[in-house]
Each structure stands twice: as structure tokens, then as C-alpha cells.
Amino acid sequence: MQLHEVNRINALNLIRLRGPLSKNMIAKQIQVSPTTAATILNKLIDEGYVQEEGVGHSTGGRKPVLYRFNPDKSFIIALSLANSSVRIAALNLEGHVRSEQYGQVDSLRGEAYIDFVMKTLSEFIGRFEKLDECLGISIVVPGIVQAERGIVSYNAKLDLYDVHLKQKVEAAFGLRTYVDNDMNAMMMAEKQFGTARYKEMLFISVGEGVGSGLSVNGSIYRGFSGSAGEIGHMSVLPGGPACPCGNQGCLENYVNWPAIYSRILSAWLTQGVKTAIIENAAGRPEAIKPTDFVEAACAGDPFALTVVEEMAESLAVAITNSLHLLNPQAVVLTGPHVQNNLPLFERLNEKINSRALNPIARHTEVKPASLETNKDILGALAVLLQYEMQVGKYELFLPEAND
Numbered sequence: 001m002q003l004h005e006v007n008r009i010n011a012l013n014l015i016r017l018r019g020p021l022s023k024n025m026i027a028k029q030i031q032v033s034p035t036t037a038a039t040i041l042n043k044l045i046d047e048g049y050v051q052e053e054g055v056g057h058s059t060g061g062r063k064p065v066l067y068r069f070n071p072d073k074s075f076i077i078a079l080s081l082a083n084s085s086v087r088i089a090a091l092n093l094e095g096h097v098r099s100e101q102y103g104q105v106d107s108l109r110g111e112a113y114i115d116f117v118m119k120t121l122s123e124f125i126g127r128f129e130k131l132d133e134c135l136g137i138s139i140v141v142p143g144i145v146q147a148e149r150g151i152v153s154y155n156a157k158l159d160l161y162d163v164h165l166k167q168k169v170e171a172a173f174g175l176r177t178y179v180d181n182d183m184n185a186m187m188m189a190e191k192q193f194g195t196a197r198y199k200e201m202l203f204i205s206v207g208e209g210v211g212s213g214l215s216v217n218g219s220i221y222r223g224f225s226g227s228a229g230e231i232g233h234m235s236v237l238p239g240g241p242a243c244p245c246g247n248q249g250c251l252e253n254y255v256n257w258p259a260i261y262s263r264i265l266s267a268w269l270t271q272g273v274k275t276a277i278i279e280n281a282a283g284r285p286e287a288i289k290p291t292d293f294v295e296a297a298c299a300g301d302p303f304a305l306t307v308v309e310e311m312a313e314s315l316a317v318a319i320t321n322s323l324h325l326l327n328p329q330a331v332v333l334t335g336p337h338v339q340n341n342l343p344l345f346e347r348l349n350e351k352i353n354s355r356a357l358n359p360i361a362r363h364t365e366v367k368p369a370s371l372e373t374n375k376d377i378l379g380a381l382a383v384l385l386q387y388e389m390q391v392g393k394y395e396l397f398l399p400e401a402n403d
Contacts, residue, residue, distance in 0.1 A: 007032055009390045011040045012049055015069050016093075016389075020053045022064035041067055048073040071096070074135045077175070078380035079121065080182070081141040083157050083208055086117055088124045089377045093135075093385070095193055097374070099127065110159035118172060125173060135388050136176035137169055138380035140185040142209065144227045150179040153226065156244060157209075178383050183229055184220050185379030186369075187213030190332060192382045192391060194370035198329040202322055203369075204231060206315075206335035210252040214326070232256070236317040254314040257290055257337055263307055264288060275303040290336035297343045308343050316351035323356050323364055334369035341368075 010030040015021055021029075027037035044050035044067075051070045055063040071094035080087040082105075089100035103120045105113060125131070143155030150166020169177040187203035190196040196203075201215040210232030214221040222228050232252035233245050240249025253259055265285055267273040276299060278285055280292035296304035319331055338344060345368060353361045371378065385391040 007036065008040050008043065011037065012044055012069075012389060013391055015044075015050055015067055016391075020056075020066035020068040022056050022066055024064060026067070069093075074133050076135050076381055076384050077121075077125065077137045078377040078384075079117070079137065079139040080376035080380060081117060081139065081158075082182075082376075083142065086120055087376060088121060090124075090128075091377060091381050093381075095374065095378045095381055097377070100377075113158055113160065114163060114165070114168070118168070121169070122172070131175065134175060136178065136384055137173065138384040139165060139169070139177065139179045140182040140376060140380045140383065141165070141179065142182050142211065144225065144230075145179060145181045145184075146226050147178075147180045147184075147222065150177060152179065176388075178387055180379075180383045181211075181213070181226075181229070182376065182379065183211040183213040184222070185213075185383050186334070186371075186375045187215060187332075187379075188220070188382035188386065189375055189378035190334075190369055190371055191215065192385065193378050196330060196332050196370060198332075200326075200328040200330075202319075202326060202328045202331045204315075204319075204331065204333045206255055206333065206338045207257055210256050212322075215328075216326075231318055231322065234318045234321065236314045251314055251318045255311045257335075260290075260293060260307060260311070260337055261288060263310075264293065264303075267303060273303050276301040277304055293337050294339070294341045297341055305343060308341070309347060312344055312347035312351055315348055316355060319348070319366065320352055320355045323352070323360050327360055328364060330365040330367065332367055332369050334371070334375060339368055339372055 007030055011026055014026060014029055023037050023041060024034055026041070027034045041050060049070055050067050053066045053068040056066050058064065071092045073093065075090050075092050075098060078089050078091055084105050086103040086105060087100065090098040092098065101120065101124050103116065105116060108116050141152055141155065143158070143160060144153040145151065146153055150164065152160045152163040152165050154161060166177045166179050183203065183205055186205060187201065190203060199215065199218040203213040203215070205211055212229040212231040214229055233243065233247055233250045235247060235249040236251045236254060237249035241253055242248050243250040243253055264275070264277055268275070268278060268285055276296040277288060277292050280295050281288040293304060293307070297308050345366070349366050352366060369375070
């Protein structure tokens with residue numbers, strides 16, 4: 001890529017992240033002359049990505065014109081595929097949801113699942129009279145993904161193996177399509193739209209399953225075959241229960257929501273345990289939600305805190321091992337029964353600090369994600385912006401902000 005295009009991309013992303021900015025501020029930040037900055041701005045204005053927005057303060061002479069990013073120049077179609085549902089949304093370039101649709105997957109697997117996705121996507125796209133302003137379709141999916149080729153290589157729960165999803169969608173709808181692993185996508189969303197702007201980061205999501213995304217020197221680390229980040233299948237208890245993956249004692253089987261829900265239900269049915277978790281669900285065990293568990297734990301419910309202790313122990317083993325291997329700046333966790341679970345983070349930090357080598361533990365933050373909603377579709381947007389607007393690719397040329 002030629003230098004003038006690198007400068008254009010840097011200017012666009014600088015305005016997107018820190019605008020409104022004046023021409024001279026942009027020139028200084030991307031290290032070009034004011035004349036070059038003016039040429040870049042004129043091009044971005046012609047493309048519709050940048051607009052003028054009033055004037056700034058003057059330090060003497062004419063007040064400078066300010067420029068801001070135009071998020072409504074285009075939109076994308078985001079798909080979040082999960083084991084039990086499909087979510088589709090149209091988003092502007094800042095992640096504002098214009099419209100969305102949900103589909104319940106139930107027991108569909110393999111080819112039937114993909115057929116359902118294609119049918120649901122066709123119905124959604126049919127709502128639009130024209131797609132001239134659509135930058136493309138971005139799909140995030142659990143499992144091992146060959147992102148460059150848009151192939152879902154492996155997802156045992158959905159029975160998906162070597163599915164050429166990008167090719168299939170592009171052939172059906174004629175729109176550029178991008179496919180990536182859901183954990184990598186959510187990590188990018190946290191970096192682009194949240195507060196976790198770390199170059200070295202381990203991002204862990206705990207929900208129906210457990211997965212992670214890795215950022216190394218500011219870029220996604222995918223591994224040789226695209227399968228890096230399968231932390232849910234790290235053994236935390238050798239000789240523990242068998243996992244469908246073929247391993248034993250996998251982290252996922254101790255901390256994912258199905259495991260926690262089963263633990264709560266078993267204690268209530270077989271041991272007669274009284275807990276605020278059941279009360280929060282209006283006395284209906286079948287209606288227990290992750291937030292019922294979190295609320296009970298934060299209120300000091302003894303049984304909920306026992307479950308928190310067990311979760312913290314398993315997570316601490318996996319995270320400590322990861323810290324010793326990867327040495328990230330931060331570990332960011334998300335998930336419906338993790339988010340806002342203050343007792344969990346307290347115990348987790350205590351356990352990690354007592355186990356990890358002191359120089360590593362002292363310099364590593366373990367914290368909740370800043371994005372609480374729409375992580376999946378914002379992740380899909382982050383994936384597309386990485387390709388279409390080169391977000392994050394050339395920011396290494398930008399000097400650190402002083403503000």
C-alpha cells in the first residue's frame with residue numbers, strides 16, 4: 001500500500017477516534033504537512049466519510065475549521081451466530097443499531113443450521129429497497145475460523161466443519177462478506193468501542209461456553225491453524241469429568257452458565273439449599289437467569305458466594321497458566337454471570353495474585369469488559385472496519401495522544 005493511502009487511513013481513523021479536529025491538528029498527529037492534510041481532508045469529504053463541524057478556538061488569527069467523522073455515510077449488516085440463536089442487525093459505522101432481527105435455532109445443526117442462517121439473512125436483506133450504502137456483511141461465529149478465507153473449520157456443537165460461509169453468502173447476496181471467530185471479534189469491539197486499548201490482552205468470555213481472544217502487539221493472534229484462544233478446553237482439574245472435546249477437566253465444564261445453572265438446581269433439588277438465587281427468580285428454578293446469580297452473590301448470599309469461590313478457583317488456574325505463558329497487560333472478562341459480579345473479581349484477583357509470579361501479577365490488570373451490551377454485533381462491525389477502513393492496521397504510525 002502506498003504512503004498516501006496509509007496517510008489517508010491514518011487521518012480517517014484519527015478523526016473517527018478523536019474528532020472533531022482541525023487540519024493542523026491532523027497534520028501534526030499523522031506527521032504530514034498542512035497542505036497534504038488539506039488534500040486528504042478534501043478526499044475524505046468527497047467520499048462522504050468526513051464532514052465539517054463548526055470552528056475551534058483560535059490562538060491568534062482565523063478560527064480553524066473542525067472536521068468530524070460521518071458514521072451514517074454507510075452501514076453494515078452484522079450477523080452473530082450462536083449455538084441456540086441467530087442475531088442480525090443493520091448498524092451505522094459507530095455501532096448504532098438501525099434495525100435487527102432474532103431467530104431461535106432450537107436443535108438445528110450442520111447443513112440445516114446454515115440453511116436457517118441463509119433464510120433468515122435473506123428475509124432481513126429483503127427489507128432494504130437498495131443496498132448501495134451497505135459496506136458489506138460481517139459474520140461472527142463460535143469455533144475455529146479461517147478468517148482470511150471465511151471458512152468455519154470446526155464447531156462441534158453446531159456440527160459445522162469446513163463450511164465456506166463467506167463464499168456462500170457472497171454468491172447469494174452479492175455483498176462483500178467477512179467471517180471471524182466470535183471471541184476475536186468481541187475483543188476487537190472492546191478495543192475499538194470500549195476502554196480496553198491494550199496491545200497485549202487476553203479477552204475471555206464466559207457464557208454458554210468459554211472462549212478467548214488474544215491480542216499480541218496490537219493484532220489478533222490466531223495461531224497456525226486459527227485455533228488459538230481455546231482456553232475453555234484447558235484442563236483445570238486433571239482426571240476431571242470428560243468433555244465432548246476428548247479432554248478431561250476442561251475449564252468450560254466448571255464455569256460456563258450451563259454448569260453453574262446445573263450446580264444451583266442440583267443444590268436446591270437434592271440438598272434443599274435455600275438461596276436468594278431462587279428468590280430472585282420468583283421461586284421458579286426453571287426461570288433462573290445469570291443476573292439472578294450475580295445479584296445474589298453481590299448481596300452476600302452464602303450459597304451464591306460458594307459457587308463464586310468455585311468459579312474463581314477454576315478461572316484462576318487457567319488465567320495464571322495463561323499469564324505465565326503470554327504475559328499480557330490485561331485480562332478482560334465478560335459474560336452474563338461474570339459481568340458486574342464484584343465478588344468474583346475480588347476472589348479471582350486474590351487467587352491470581354497469590355499464584356502468579358510477582359512481577360507478572362503486579363503488572364497485569366484483571367478486569368471486567370467495559371461493553372455490557374451488543375458485544376456480538378459490535379464485534380462484527382469491528383471485524384468489517386478492520387478490512388474496509390484498515391482500523392488498527394496503521395495506527396502504529398500515530399504518536400501517542402497527549403490528551
